[in-house]
Amino acid sequence: MTTLGYAILGLLSREDLSGYDLTQRMKGRVGYFWSARHSQIYPELARLEDGGYVTHSVVEQTERPDKKVYEITDEGLGALKSWVTRSPEPRPIRDELTLKTYSMWLAEPEEAVKLFREEELRHEEQLAHYEEIRAWMESERREELGRTDSPEFATYATLRRGIGYEREYAEWCRWVADSVDGRKAGEKKDRGEKRGG
Amino acid sequence: MTTLGYAILGLLSREDLSGYDLTQRMKGRVGYFWSARHSQIYPELARLEDGGYVTHSVVEQTERPDKKVYEITDEGLGALKSWVTRSPEPRPIRDELTLKTYSMWLAEPEEAVKLFREEELRHEEQLAHYEEIRAWMESERREELGRTDSPEFATYATLRRGIGYEREYAEWCRWVADSVDGRKAGEKKDRGEKRGG
DNA sequence: ATCCTTTATGTAAATCCTGACATATGATAC
DNA sequence: GTATCATATGTCAGGATTTACATAAAGGAT
Numbered sequence: 160m161t162t163l164g165y166a167i168l169g170l171l172s173r174e175d176l177s178g179y180d181l182t183q184r185m186k187g188r189v190g191y192f193w194s195a196r197h198s199q200i201y202p203e204l205a206r207l208e209d210g211g212y213v214t215h216s217v218v219e220q221t222e223r224p225d226k227k228v229y230e231i232t233d234e235g236l237g238a239l240k241s242w243v244t245r246s247p248e249p250r251p252i253r254d255e256l257t258l259k260t261y262s263m264w265l266a267e268p269e270e271a272v273k274l275f276r277e278e279e280l281r282h283e284e285q286l287a288h289y290e291e292i293r294a295w296m297e298s299e300r301r302e303e304l305g306r307t308d309s310p311e312f313a314t315y316a317t318l319r320r321g322i323g324y325e326r327e328y329a330e331w332c333r334w335v336a337d338s339v340d341g342r343k344a345g346e347k348k349d350r351g352e353k354r355g356g
Numbered sequence: 357m358t359t360l361g362y363a364i365l366g367l368l369s370r371e372d373l374s375g376y377d378l379t380q381r382m383k384g385r386v387g388y389f390w391s392a393r394h395s396q397i398y399p400e401l402a403r404l405e406d407g408g409y410v411t412h413s414v415v416e417q418t419e420r421p422d423k424k425v426y427e428i429t430d431e432g433l434g435a436l437k438s439w440v441t442r443s444p445e446p447r448p449i450r451d452e453l454t455l456k457t458y459s460m461w462l463a464e465p466e467e468a469v470k471l472f473r474e475e476e477l478r479h480e481e482q483l484a485h486y487e488e489i490r491a492w493m494e495s496e497r498r499e500e501l502g503r504t505d506s507p508e509f510a511t512y513a514t515l516r517r518g519i520g521y522e523r524e525y526a527e528w529c530r531w532v533a534d535s536v537d538g539r540k541a542g543e544k545k546d547r548g549e550k551r552g553g
Numbered sequence: 554a555t556c557c558t559t560t561a562t563g564t565a566a567a568t569c570c571t572g573a574c575a576t577a578t579g580a581t582a583c
Numbered sequence: 584g585t586a587t588c589a590t591a592t593g594t595c596a597g598g599a600t601t602t603a604c605a606t607a608a609a610g611g612a613t
Contacts, residue, residue, distance in 0.1 A: 161599075162452055169459040179561050192454035199600065201563055224561045224608045236462070243459050244467040246474060247452035255359055255444040257389035257517050262366040262440050264510045265433070270441035277443060307536045313461045316535070320454050320528050327524040331517050338513070339504045358569080376591050396570065398593055421578045421591045 160238060163203050164212070166193045168239040171213060171231040173310050178204055179226060191289070191321035204229060212238060260335065272340045279332035286325035293318055357435060360400050361409070363390045365436040368410060368428040370507050375401055376423060388486070388518035401426060409435060457532065469537045476529035483522035490515055 170176060170184055181204075182197040195203075207213045212235030215227040231239070256278055263271050296304065296315055303311035367373060367381055378401075379394040392400075404410045409432030412424040428436070453475055460468050493501065493512055500508035 162450075162455065163599080165459075166455055169455065172459060172462065177561075178563090182561095192449055192451040192458075194448040194450070196601070197562080198564080198602080205563095220560090220608095222609065223559080226561060239459055240462045243456050243463045244471050246471065247456065249478070250452070251391040252389055252521075253359075253391070254389040254517075255447065257514050258359065258363055258366065259440050259444065260513050260517070261389075261510050262362075262369060262436055263513070264505050264507045265369065265437045266440045268505065274441050274443060281446070308461050308465065310461045312535075313458050316457050316460070316532050317454050319531065320451075320457065323524045323528050324449075327520045331520050334516065335513050338509075360569085374591075375593090379591095393571065394592080395572080395594080402593095417578090417590090419579065420589080423591060 160210070160212075160242070161203065162193075163195055163199060164207055165239060165242050166195070167200065167203060167207060168212060168231055168235050171229055172236060172239055175228050175230045177218075177226040177228050181229075191317045207235070211235075263339075268339050272336050275332045275336035275339070279329050279336060282325045282329035282332060286322060286329060289318060289322045289325060293322060357407070357409075357439070358400065359390075360392055360396060361404055362436060362439050363392070364397065364400060364404060365409060365428055365432050368426055369433060369436055372425050372427045374415075374423040374425050378426075388514045404432070408432075460536075465536050469533050472529045472533035472536070476526050476533060479522045479526035479529060483519060483526060486515060486519045486522060490519060 166185070167181060170181060176184070178197065178201050181200050182195075185193070185195045185200065204213065204215075208215060208229075211232060213229045213231055215229045217225055218228050219225045259274075293315075296311070296318070300311050300315075303309045304315055306312060363382070364378060367378060373381070375394065375398050378397050379392075382390070382392045382397060401410065401412075405412060405426075408429060410426045410428055412426045414422055415425050416422045456471075490512075493508070493515070497508045497512075500506045501512055503509060
């Protein structure tokens with residue numbers, strides 16, 4: 160079973176979904192930390208059904224094309240349960256911006272600052288989006304969040320991971336930009352280029 | 357040009373290295389956020405040489421097998437420089453533990469706590485390792501770190517990213533474990549299983 | 554009528570990456 | 584002697600993922 164398979168089972172354990180529905184969920188990152196395209200999802204669903212982890216039924220629709228709605232089986236739920244608490248074998252983190260950072264000494268400082276300010280913004284926007292969802296959950300799903308064995312708490316926990324990740328990333332980008340820009344730890348405050356028309 | 361190609365150029369821009377040397381560097385994560393196996397590195401070196409980004413010379417050794425030492429070309433350095441400040445197109449983050457978290461409501465709380473405590477420890481150990489390097493750099497490379505256009509600062513910046521990442525991850529793991537365990541935000545403090553002989 | 558969009562489901566080619574297979578030199582240990 | 588380890592360089596099969604190709608039904612706009 161692939162990790163994508165478990166991602167799909169994780170969604171199907173909460174509600175029955177079509178391949179198209181799954182694709183929509185996967186775009187917005189399942190639990191905020193997994194994603195896949197439909198070209199990967201449809202074949203995976205076929206494999207899952209082949210393995211007995213899911214079944215499907217065709218739902219006829221009048222106002223749109225018919226669809227296949229998938230349901231998790233007992234076998235699928237069992238597989239998912241036993242996977243959940245198994246230690247994931249650590250896989251390497253690959254982050255292109257950090258890799259670029261390793262060679263940023265070759266770049267023009269102005270361009271480097273621009274890059275990190277842009278990235279800081281990207282992560283702050285993502286953070287703001289997550290914080291909105293968090294505020295909504297904390298007010299509208301208070302009771303469910305009190306029980307750590309609820310799907311809502313599980314979703315909330317992944318959201319907290321997303322928040323921490325984005326906040327840390329944004330802060331780091333700001334620290335790099337400020338350092339190169341000479342505001343905090345940097346040295347050259349005034350390179351004097353293109354100044355005073 | 358692939359991202360791996362730029363990772364290799366990033367290393368070769370600092371020093372001439374053999375494929376074997378590169379493999380060693382890549383194991384420990386270039387800039388703490390990229391990695392590759394030798395089976396990927398050797399073909400990539402051939403492609404880089406084919407594209408004129410690197411050249412190699414055979415260095416004969418007496419106490420060990422001969423080796424090919426690679427050197428970056430002006431063209432390679434130019435390609436690397438122009439890549440460094442280009443905005444990376446955002447690629448999806450995939451994290452298996454967070455994906456598992458999304459389905460943790462299906463698991464036994466005890467097993468979930470165990471998982472997150474283990475992961476917390478893993479990230480704290482990695483953090484401690486990074487902090488050691490940081491302390492060494494801050495005391496032994498003080499001058500170079502004052503210039504943000506030095507390779508040392510670039511390395512240091514990626515190290516700071518690693519530190520922030522691991523710290524945040526460990527904290528999150530602790531928060532999840534504590535929540536499920538009932539220490540901070542959790543509810544059920546005593547499930548009473550296997551208690552008192 | 555025709556075009557575009559959304560819903561809906563698939564396949565195929567190419568790329569990236571891992572794990573296994575393969576070979577050779579020289580040092581050290583037994 | 585030979586087994587093993589570190590150095591050193593490669594190839595190959597397969598899995599995971601992306602991008603592009605492909606089709607179709609139904610709705611709304613022009």
